Amino acid sequence: MKRVKLTVAYDGTAYHGWQIQPEGDTIEEELNKHLSELLREEIHVLGASRTDAGVHALGNVAVFNTSARMPVEKIAFAMNTRLPSDIKVQRSEQVADDFHPRFCKVRKTYRYQIWNRAIPNPLVSRYSTFYYYDLDEKRMQKAADCLKGRHDFSSFCTAKPDRPNHIRTIEAISVERSGDMITVTITGDGFLYNMVRIIVGTLLRVGGGQMEPEEMKTVLEAKDRSLAGDTARPEGLTLVSIEYL
Amino acid sequence: MKRVKLTVAYDGTAYHGWQIQPEGDTIEEELNKHLSELLREEIHVLGASRTDAGVHALGNVAVFNTSARMPVEKIAFAMNTRLPSDIKVQRSEQVADDFHPRFCKVRKTYRYQIWNRAIPNPLVSRYSTFYYYDLDEKRMQKAADCLKGRHDFSSFCTAKPDRPNHIRTIEAISVERSGDMITVTITGDGFLYNMVRIIVGTLLRVGGGQMEPEEMKTVLEAKDRSLAGDTARPEGLTLVSIEYL
Numbered sequence: 001m002k003r004v005k006l007t008v009a010y011d012g013t014a015y016h017g018w019q020i021q022p023e024g025d026t027i028e029e030e031l032n033k034h035l036s037e038l039l040r041e042e043i044h045v046l047g048a049s050r051t052d053a054g055v056h057a058l059g060n061v062a063v064f065n066t067s068a069r070m071p072v073e074k075i076a077f078a079m080n081t082r083l084p085s086d087i088k089v090q091r092s093e094q095v096a097d098d099f100h101p102r103f104c105k106v107r108k109t110y111r112y113q114i115w116n117r118a119i120p121n122p123l124v125s126r127y128s129t130f131y132y133y134d135l136d137e138k139r140m141q142k143a144a145d146c147l148k149g150r151h152d153f154s155s156f157c158t159a160k161p162d163r164p165n166h167i168r169t170i171e172a173i174s175v176e177r178s179g180d181m182i183t184v185t186i187t188g189d190g191f192l193y194n195m196v197r198i199i200v201g202t203l204l205r206v207g208g209g210q211m212e213p214e215e216m217k218t219v220l221e222a223k224d225r226s227l228a229g230d231t232a233r234p235e236g237l238t239l240v241s242i243e244y245l
Numbered sequence: 246m247k248r249v250k251l252t253v254a255y256d257g258t259a260y261h262g263w264q265i266q267p268e269g270d271t272i273e274e275e276l277n278k279h280l281s282e283l284l285r286e287e288i289h290v291l292g293a294s295r296t297d298a299g300v301h302a303l304g305n306v307a308v309f310n311t312s313a314r315m316p317v318e319k320i321a322f323a324m325n326t327r328l329p330s331d332i333k334v335q336r337s338e339q340v341a342d343d344f345h346p347r348f349c350k351v352r353k354t355y356r357y358q359i360w361n362r363a364i365p366n367p368l369v370s371r372y373s374t375f376y377y378y379d380l381d382e383k384r385m386q387k388a389a390d391c392l393k394g395r396h397d398f399s400s401f402c403t404a405k406p407d408r409p410n411h412i413r414t415i416e417a418i419s420v421e422r423s424g425d426m427i428t429v430t431i432t433g434d435g436f437l438y439n440m441v442r443i444i445v446g447t448l449l450r451v452g453g454g455q456m457e458p459e460e461m462k463t464v465l466e467a468k469d470r471s472l473a474g475d476t477a478r479p480e481g482l483t484l485v486s487i488e489y490l
Binding site: 009010011056058076077080085086087088089090091118119120121122123125126127238 | 254255256301303321322325330331332333334335336363364365366367368370371372483
């Protein structure tokens with residue numbers, strides 16, 4: 001029996017998120033189906049991050065046990081000949097028998113892309129959110145700086161009653177413009193439900209001038225979801241990497 | 246009566262190319278349909294470049310006449326509320342009554358993207374070609390340099406009997422790597438049928454070591470299609486811009 005860790009990239013456009021649903025295709029379901037066929041035993045993966053419908057990943061993580069003889073590093077290549085073009089395993093490796101993708105100390109990085117121009121660009125619209133009005137990325141960076149460090153992020157979280165601990169650490173958060181594309185990159189030790197998308201929704205208010213950068217601190221300290229911005233749309237979000245420490 | 250020039254961007258994945266076909270959706274058809282509905286008169290656009298099935302564009306050009314009163318610069322915005330998300334008009338402007346998108350002196354730029362890694366990346370696979378084996382972009386640039394200038398490009402052309410003139414000028418051609426992505430960018434006064442894709446197919450042979458960079462000159466001078474490489478796949482190709490001189 002071996003425990004295998006897969007690093008998985010996917011375009012989430014066509015999926016109802018990671019987690020198996022009664023209706024609609026999911027990433028988890030595709031992995032289970034093709035792993036089970038490939039290894040000829042029933043496989044149920046354990047995912048690191050249950051990304052929402054429409055969210056993308058370059059490096060989500062799935063773990064499973066197998067007694068199949070196939071060399072572990074070949075599983076990535078064998079899976080990629082079976083998987084659809086919008087899901088590809090980037091790496092397969094053996095891990096310790098007690099490795100759990102969710103209950104370990106990690107460093108996660110997300111990026112959120114905003115196409116900030118009066119006209120949408122169909123070559124980037126699957127992986128970014130279109131924002132018509134001018135955004136000032138320097139104001140957005142100033143507001144983002146208020147979020148760095150260890151805080152209670154209740155203001156930036158869609159409530160889930162079963163997860164009462166809202167304290168997380170943001171190690172780094174940057175807002176960079178390259179032409180018409182603004183990219184927000186956030187690294188931290190974990191993220192609450194919808195946390196990145198609500199942070200981005202609030203940064204959009206700052207960037208568009210409806211909120212001052214300094215007010216970000218007030219919103220954070222209030223621990224009140226109603227003071228933060230809207231949850232930004234899913235298509236702009238990509239889970240870039242999960243580093244196990 | 247006004248003559249209007251549209252600059253059009255599209256993700257070609259779902260289309261059977263630019264030109265109207267008996268079967269399958271085309272870019273030309275989508276533009277004709279939505280322009281006719283918007284302006285309430287029958288519109289048939291004249292395209293600058295008849296891109297093939299699966300090829301993308303950031304700046305293809307379509308021209309038509311209209312007697313509608315709508316201000317010309319508003320047509321782009323009005324069209325974008327009607328067009329599907331994978332086709333968007335970037336700009337609409339009035340041009341001279343005798344302006345023809347194909348019979349003018351132009352500078353066209355194409356780019357071709359190659360994802361050069363052992364594992365495909367689903368977040369770039371719509372807009373690039375996957376190439377498993379290592380490519381040496383410096384060798385590719387050396388070969389590409391042989392093509393600069395005014396030449397008979399018969400070796401890099403799928404024959405069309407009705408277009409006997411195969412002399413074109415390549416102003417610039419660059420091969421650049423950024424991480425796992427190699428981008429070939431070509432600017433010239435016009436391109437023969439499949440010319441960019443055959444040039445890239447030949448550069449792939451050079452980059453992979455099956456052909457020496459200097460042999461590119463021999464292939465060019467032979468004016469023989471059979472000496473060049475395969476026609477590279479369509480999804481890597483994007484028509485970036487058409488500049489009217």
